[in-house]
Amino acid sequence: MSAWGAGSRVSVTSSAQLNIDSTQNDPVGGDISLDGNAILIKTHEAIYYWDASRSHDYIALLQQPGDKVPYIHEHQGESVCWDATDSGYYTLGEGKNEPLYHYVRV
Structure with missing residues (x-):
């Protein structure tokens, strides 16, 4: 069994310079x-x-350029995750009553 999900602490020691365009302190x-x-x-x-x-x-892989995928800009949007079936992904902005967006994977 791998350490991921086994209740064990995992130390990440590698780092990468991401090949992304950004004008802010990213990624989030x-x-x-x-x-x-x-x-x-x-x-x-x-x-x-x-x-x-x-x-x-x-x-x-992260050293290579990534492809931009659909995204509706959110106020303080700092989260992204795959849905339970890997058929799309969700984003959610910080704050009260922020909408949860779902994007279908194409």
Whole structure:
């Protein structure tokens, strides 16, 4: 069993310079799909996608340019996650009564 989800502490020691465009102190959020085959990284202005189906070397993948995917700008939008079936992703801005957006994966 891997340390992920096993109740064990996991130390992340690698770091990467992301190949994204940003004018702010980004990224602010990210997620790896349940099957491990896709990565989302969120900045204040955009969401970037990487296809990891050929390699789960995430650090190497993040050195390559990501593809921008649909995103409706949110006030203090700092979260992104895959849905439970990896068929789309959610975003949510900080604050009271903020809308939860769902984007269908194409």
